[in-house]
Amino acid sequence: MVKTTIDNIKAKIDSGEFKVAVVGLGYVGLPLAVEFAKAGFPVVGIDVDGNKTDSINRGISYIPDVPTEDVAKLVEDGKLRATTDFSEIRSVDGIIICVPTPLSKTKDPDMRYIQSAAQSVARYLRPGHVISLESTTYPGTTDEFVKPILESSGLKVGKDIYLAFSPERIDPGNKKYQVKNTPKVVGGVDPASTEIVSYLYSHVIDKVIPVSSAKAAEMTKLLENTFRSVNIALVNEFAIMSNILGIDIWEVIEAASTKPFGFMPFYPGPGIGGHCIPIDPHYLSWKLKTLNYNARFIELASEINTNMPRYVVQRVADALNEFEKSIKGSKILVLGVAYKKDIDDTRESPALDIIKLLEEKGAEVIYNDPYVPELNFNGKQRKSVDLTGELLNSVDCVVIATDHSDYDYRWLVENAKLIIDTKNATKDVPEDIKNQKVVKL
Ligand SMILES: NC(=O)c1ccc[n+]([C@@H]2O[C@H](COP(=O)([O-])OP(=O)(O)OC[C@H]3O[C@@H](n4cnc5c(N)ncnc54)[C@H](O)[C@@H]3O)[C@@H](O)[C@H]2O)c1
Structure with missing residues (x-):
């Protein structure tokens, strides 16, 4: 043969x-x-x-x-x-x-x-x-x-x-x-x-x-990543709506997750990052634009997700306001600059947008990330600061942007004055320790 x-x-x-x-x-x-x-x-x-x-x-x-x-x-x-x-x-x-x-x-x-x-x-x-x-x-x-x-x-x-x-x-x-x-x-x-x-x-x-x-x-990959982008945007909007209504979105997601069929949990956060989810769907919408079709879900999801850092900064402003402080002149520590937990990749990370927006409003921003010892961003060469109780106590606000597993969240809560927790990373810290100084997304 x-x-x-x-x-x-x-x-x-x-x-x-x-x-x-x-x-x-x-x-x-x-x-x-x-x-x-x-x-x-x-x-x-x-x-x-x-x-x-x-x-x-x-x-x-x-x-x-x-x-x-x-x-x-x-x-x-x-x-x-x-x-x-x-x-x-x-x-x-x-x-x-x-x-x-x-x-x-x-x-x-x-x-x-x-x-x-x-x-x-x-x-x-x-x-x-x-x-x-x-x-x-x-x-x-x-x-x-x-x-x-x-x-x-x-x-x-x-x-x-x-x-x-x-x-x-x-x-x-x-x-x-x-x-x-x-x-x-x-x-x-x-x-x-x-x-x-x-x-x-x-x-x-x-x-x-x-x-x-x-x-x-090619389309399979774009469906997978657009599915994530759209669902993350949906839950991000639910977080915003829940906040307006005085409802805890995290409790709602946990309850909805008990449905054994037809529901898949996605979690809100400060935005989306990395080389995939924020970018890939735009490849599809670009292609469709050349064929006179407007990919509406993709555009809407991108709009909501891209606005999340701005929303987080608004929550920081509101929280500081309770302490009769403004963002301008405050010292703010951002925890985690990688786009997701336990990795070192900062591409498209929403934490960077948060830092930029806070600095534009006049805050002094420092960061810690065990995976990212140095960061060249927004015209500055930065170094991850050492986390000490003294440092935590000296800042006006801590923003948890990435929920790295290495952090001792109980210790963070015990030592910080105010925490904006965008990832519900402090969920296991008892309420009496949180003592109303943790603001969830
Ligand atoms: N990172 C992820 O999680 C992930 C997941 C799925 C798909 N992707 C896709 O995979 C692709 C690669 O992503 P990545 O995260 O590995 O990127 P990366 O930036 O980490 O790596 C790309 C590498 O290609 C090299 N390179 C650039 N131009 C080259 C050339 N002309 N010839 C040879 N090498 C060249 C760069 O130096 C770099 O080392 C992208 O299309 C991305 O969307 C990434």
């Missing part, structure tokens, strides 16, 4: 000789590179940032979810290395692209990173190459944007090379679900691409879900 190209590629994947390049070694790319290497694939990471490639080659991880021991062992065993040299693409078989997809100032997709990575890859393509795009992006990117760049090499997708989109679902800081045990959706530009790329991932990830097209895979 004549073996097809697909059979040959599958046989190479089975043999353990299929070499993989991961392009972009950030929060998504490094964990993925490590997982492929752990599964036995020889992996080369390619990044434009020489500090990152140097760090990997020295066996040191810079992503909190990826233990340095893992990187060191894989590098020592010759399973993982990193480079800034794209010509390495020639010697690999599979290429996974995990570069950033930010928004421009006008909230349009900034496709420069995908474009540049795809162009660099195209330069070294050869028949048999298998390519997967993981960066979150608008539906149509893989077919309409990446495929033409790759085909500028003269090779045809589906015939000479294989191309799919597979959204990354990594949840930084999540101890239960990581790369391996989070099911992976794969949609190829053509059926052969879906088959090969799914086959490749199935050697590394417990469960692979093939879908009928790259567009369907």
Whole structure:
């Protein structure tokens, strides 16, 4: 029987000789590179940032979810290395692209990173190459944007090379679900691409879900993240409405969560952050705008979530007012500047907006974050202050913006004069200790 190209590629994947390049070694790319290497694939990471490639080659991880021991062992065993040299693409078989997809100032997709990575890859393509795009992006990117760049090499997708989109679902800081045990959706530009790329991932990830097209895979990711953005906005608005009505939103969510079907709890907070939830839905609304459709849920959710830092600052002003103080001239300590608990990522963090708004109103703002020792923000190089009872007592107000597990909330409440708790982090502190000095969102 004549073996097809697909059979040959599958046989190479089975043999353990299929070499993989991961392009972009950030929060998504490094964990993925490590997982492929752990599964036995020889992996080369390619990044434009020489500090990152140097760090990997020295066996040191810079992503909190990826233990340095893992990187060191894989590098020592010759399973993982990193480079800034794209010509390495020639010697690999599979290429996974995990570069950033930010928004421009006008909230349009900034496709420069995908474009540049795809162009660099195209330069070294050869028949048999298998390519997967993981960066979150608008539906149509893989077919309409990446495929033409790759085909500028003269090779045809589906015939000479294989191309799919597979959204990354990594949840930084999540101890239960990581790369391996989070099911992976794969949609190829053509059926052969879906088959090969799914086959490749199935050697590394417990469960692979093939879908009928790259567009369907791209839309899946946008549904997941828009679902979060909309539900967070809904509960944020419920928090605002509950406050007006004198109801405790946290008690309401807890009670609603007892419904065994048809309800899923989301929790209010100071806004949304990170590289995904605040950004990804705009990729979809941008695409729909080009087709004269207005994605109303996305816009409304974004409006509510973006306004939350302003709402928090209003609550700070109201709370200080009770002490006959104004924001102007007050010393305010912000606890947690990462966008969520137990991670070090400050991208799009609402805590930064809160700091900026408080400073605009004339407050002296300091911060503490065990994961973020330094912060260059709003024209200032800042350092996380040491938390002492004396410090807590010296500030007019503490704003809990991120509910890191490391904090001793009882001790914080005991020592602070006034706390604005945007995450209900102090829920287990007895009411008599809180003594009315904790204001919940
Ligand atoms: N961080 C998350 O939790 C998460 C989760 C799911 C999906 N995503 C998506 O994954 C993608 C990557 O996100 P991230 O958080 O890993 O970003 P990141 O900024 O942490 O990492 C991206 C890496 O790509 C490198 N890079 C930039 N341009 C490059 C190029 N032309 N060639 C090679 N390397 C290049 C950067 O130096 C950086 O190391 C984004 O599209 C994001 O939306 C992120």
